[in-house]
Amino acid sequence: MTLQTHNRPNLVAVAKAAGVSRSTVSRVINDDPNVNAATRERVWSAIHTLDYQPNRVARGLASGRTQVLGLVIPQGVATLFSDPYFAILIQGISTACSRLDYSVMLWLAEPDHERRTIHQVLHGGLIDGVIVSSMLADDPIIAALVERRMPCVLVGRHPDHPEISTVDTDNLSGARAAVTHLLRLGRRRVATITGPQNMIAGADRCAGYSLALRDAGFSADPALIVESDFTEAGGYRAMQQLLPHHPDAVFAASDLMALGALRALQHGGLRVPEDVAVIGFDDIAAAALADPPLTSVRQSIQQLGHSAVELLLTQLDGSRITGPEHRVFPPTLVVRRSCGGDPA
Amino acid sequence: MTLQTHNRPNLVAVAKAAGVSRSTVSRVINDDPNVNAATRERVWSAIHTLDYQPNRVARGLASGRTQVLGLVIPQGVATLFSDPYFAILIQGISTACSRLDYSVMLWLAEPDHERRTIHQVLHGGLIDGVIVSSMLADDPIIAALVERRMPCVLVGRHPDHPEISTVDTDNLSGARAAVTHLLRLGRRRVATITGPQNMIAGADRCAGYSLALRDAGFSADPALIVESDFTEAGGYRAMQQLLPHHPDAVFAASDLMALGALRALQHGGLRVPEDVAVIGFDDIAAAALADPPLTSVRQSIQQLGHSAVELLLTQLDGSRITGPEHRVFPPTLVVRRSCGGDPA
DNA sequence: CTGAAAGCGCTTACAG
DNA sequence: CTGAAAGCGCTTACAG
Numbered sequence: 001m002t003l004q005t006h007n008r009p010n011l012v013a014v015a016k017a018a019g020v021s022r023s024t025v026s027r028v029i030n031d032d033p034n035v036n037a038a039t040r041e042r043v044w045s046a047i048h049t050l051d052y053q054p055n056r057v058a059r060g061l062a063s064g065r066t067q068v069l070g071l072v073i074p075q076g077v078a079t080l081f082s083d084p085y086f087a088i089l090i091q092g093i094s095t096a097c098s099r100l101d102y103s104v105m106l107w108l109a110e111p112d113h114e115r116r117t118i119h120q121v122l123h124g125g126l127i128d129g130v131i132v133s134s135m136l137a138d139d140p141i142i143a144a145l146v147e148r149r150m151p152c153v154l155v156g157r158h159p160d161h162p163e164i165s166t167v168d169t170d171n172l173s174g175a176r177a178a179v180t181h182l183l184r185l186g187r188r189r190v191a192t193i194t195g196p197q198n199m200i201a202g203a204d205r206c207a208g209y210s211l212a213l214r215d216a217g218f219s220a221d222p223a224l225i226v227e228s229d230f231t232e233a234g235g236y237r238a239m240q241q242l243l244p245h246h247p248d249a250v251f252a253a254s255d256l257m258a259l260g261a262l263r264a265l266q267h268g269g270l271r272v273p274e275d276v277a278v279i280g281f282d283d284i285a286a287a288a289l290a291d292p293p294l295t296s297v298r299q300s301i302q303q304l305g306h307s308a309v310e311l312l313l314t315q316l317d318g319s320r321i322t323g324p325e326h327r328v329f330p331p332t333l334v335v336r337r338s339c340g341g342d343p344a
Numbered sequence: 345m346t347l348q349t350h351n352r353p354n355l356v357a358v359a360k361a362a363g364v365s366r367s368t369v370s371r372v373i374n375d376d377p378n379v380n381a382a383t384r385e386r387v388w389s390a391i392h393t394l395d396y397q398p399n400r401v402a403r404g405l406a407s408g409r410t411q412v413l414g415l416v417i418p419q420g421v422a423t424l425f426s427d428p429y430f431a432i433l434i435q436g437i438s439t440a441c442s443r444l445d446y447s448v449m450l451w452l453a454e455p456d457h458e459r460r461t462i463h464q465v466l467h468g469g470l471i472d473g474v475i476v477s478s479m480l481a482d483d484p485i486i487a488a489l490v491e492r493r494m495p496c497v498l499v500g501r502h503p504d505h506p507e508i509s510t511v512d513t514d515n516l517s518g519a520r521a522a523v524t525h526l527l528r529l530g531r532r533r534v535a536t537i538t539g540p541q542n543m544i545a546g547a548d549r550c551a552g553y554s555l556a557l558r559d560a561g562f563s564a565d566p567a568l569i570v571e572s573d574f575t576e577a578g579g580y581r582a583m584q585q586l587l588p589h590h591p592d593a594v595f596a597a598s599d600l601m602a603l604g605a606l607r608a609l610q611h612g613g614l615r616v617p618e619d620v621a622v623i624g625f626d627d628i629a630a631a632a633l634a635d636p637p638l639t640s641v642r643q644s645i646q647q648l649g650h651s652a653v654e655l656l657l658t659q660l661d662g663s664r665i666t667g668p669e670h671r672v673f674p675p676t677l678v679v680r681r682s683c684g685g686d687p688a
Numbered sequence: 689c690t691g692a693a694a695g696c697g698c699t700t701a702c703a704g
Numbered sequence: 705c706t707g708a709a710a711g712c713g714c715t716t717a718c719a720g
Contacts, residue, residue, distance in 0.1 A: 011714060012713085022713090036689055053463055056468040057404045057712090057713080059714050060696090061405050063715055068449070090452075098451070106448055107442070125399040125697085366698080374699080378705060403698050404698085406699040
């Protein structure tokens with residue numbers, strides 16, 4: 001007993017209406033060139049008359065392809081979701097998919113349901129491939145994906161798995177450019193508020209900070225490096241920790257943390273950028289609206305999403321066997337008032 | 345030719361291993377009581393040995409149930425997505441689903457792909473039911489859903505369709521409470537920045553504003569009502585429009601707009617709450633972090649999500665035929681510094 | 689260019 | 705309590 005009572009037309013109905021076999025209707029739907037033009041006409045008109053839509057589930061079972069992509073986001077701390085990053089990523093992926101007539105299935109990987117999620121993703125037969133926004137260096141799902149040979153693309157590079165295609169922002173260069181900018185403006189006690197160091201983006205942005213200092217011939221002062229968690233509240237606390245060490249600039253590894261730092265500085269009675277220059281990362285909408293407007297390293301999260309879909313679909317296409325591809329997008333420094341200097 | 349080369353065990357494999365028929369294995373998997381306890385044992389152990397996972401696509405085709413729910417979000421203006429509302433809603437729904445062993449398929453309804461999306465949602469056979477975050481009063485997808493008899497639940501009440509189950513925050517009461525609070529504190533020129541009036545929540549919150557004024561014996565001054573778009577930038581512009589009319593308080597229909605208003609007031613050299621009191625709606629994380637902390641009408645978006653899933657699943661369950669249900673959750677006013685008075 | 693037939697991996701009356 | 709068989713709605717070699 002199905003819930004949906006009135007019957008949708010199926011292949012047989014169309015075949016009957018067009019006076020052909022099911023095979024032929026199937027060929028027409030799938031754009032098989034081996035169909036007589038006139039026949040094709042008749043079939044299409046039957047399809048339109050009946051308002052026929054192929055059942056994707058049946059098609060999926062028969063062909064092994066469902067035209068559905070999975071998207072796995074490691075929810076981790078619930079607070080992570082307060083960052084617009086994920087909303088935009090979802091948006092970018094969803095848009096790219098619907099343009100290509102794919103649908104997307106979403107899993108927010110809660111730690112406690114981890115195993116069940118992995119099972120659903122891998123063994124359900126529901127999806128053709130999966131995009132994983134993998135942040136953690138040791139995410140167990142990745143190994144499972146590889147073992148199962150599930151076609152997949154990671155958003156965010158993953159040093160341990162060069163065999164998987166990835167898309168990523170060049171976090172290291174972005175961070176390096178930001179810190180170099182601060183040093184060029186004459187700041188000498190440049191601090192950083194990092195993301196969690198078990199997240200690759202967090203580690204990369206921190207590495208960029210260190211490199212920029214080294215480039216300029218400085219050595220990093222450990223007291224000026226505070227690890228935080230990519231949240232506003234975390235940025236606030238980190239800044240409070242930094243204040244006693246009198247930084248004259250701060251590079252925060254995310255805008256949310258930079259906004260938190262701004263708030264802490266304000267509460268501490270320090271002026272931005274006069275006393276302390278601040279630069280964030282991501283260039284979320286709130287950055288331009290901050291007071292003062294926040295200088296930030298802009299990455300296009302939308303582009304990451306689009307690109308991930310593209311890579312996954314080429315993999316699924318399979319017409320040409322391709323090795324893994326690693327796309328790295330250069331971020332750009334968007335200079336606003338918070339870092340001082342003279343933003344043109 | 346399927347992409348996944350190594351074969352997963354299927355029902356037949358399990359049946360063979362356990363020395364029973366496919367039917368029996370199927371019964372065991374589906375918890376059919378009509379199975380001998382010993383047989384059940386043997387089957388389960390075969391399942392575990394082979395690490396068998398039922399193919400959901402096949403199951404979906406055979407049973408007409410895929411254990412997948414759809415979630416449709418009318419993207420409308422892309423900026424809408426800058427509001428944490430949707431991220432949290434997605435989160436709430438996703439969490440509830442995975443707890444119940446359902447998966448969720450996501451569609452961001454872009455206007456230009458509208459028809460295609462509707463088709464996918466309705467006719468793909470991929471989902472058992474759908475949750476629609478319907479904001480627009482005249483969203484065409486709703487009529488299509490009804491006509492197709494697709495089980496569905498709306499997040500956000502919809503006056504034109506009482507036959508569809510809904511979950512909603514009591515927007516009117518929330519707004520009314522906020523404005524009443526401002527009036528009690530002695531404010532006399534209370535303005536409002538509304539959401540789009542073709543969105544039901546926008547209209548409801550505006551109605552709440554008007555009612556509160558009426559309750560207190562005031563009549564609304566049209567110059568103190570400005571329609572905006574639920575974004576920060578929109579709130580900023582709306583506040584600028586209001587300034588010449590010298591409001592002494594503003595109720596913004598969303599926190600994002602309230603934050604924009606705060607920014608406009610600051611730029612205009614006005615003090616909050618001394619010169620102008622401000623109250624927002626939603627109580628997003630940023631509200632408590634604003635300067636001054638923002639008084640806001642708190643709704644639990646997570647709860648809306650959970651509740652929507654629950655309602656949809658009872659509908660799908662179908663063991664008892666139920667009429668539509670309309671769950672309305674009362675929001676609560678969270679008083680902080682931005683509205684003046686003396687927040688305990 | 690077209691059709692008959694097998695098959696994708698399940699579920700579900702129907703018999704027993 | 706169990707199995708043989710039909711069926712869900714497609715795709716896809718295989719013949720012709």
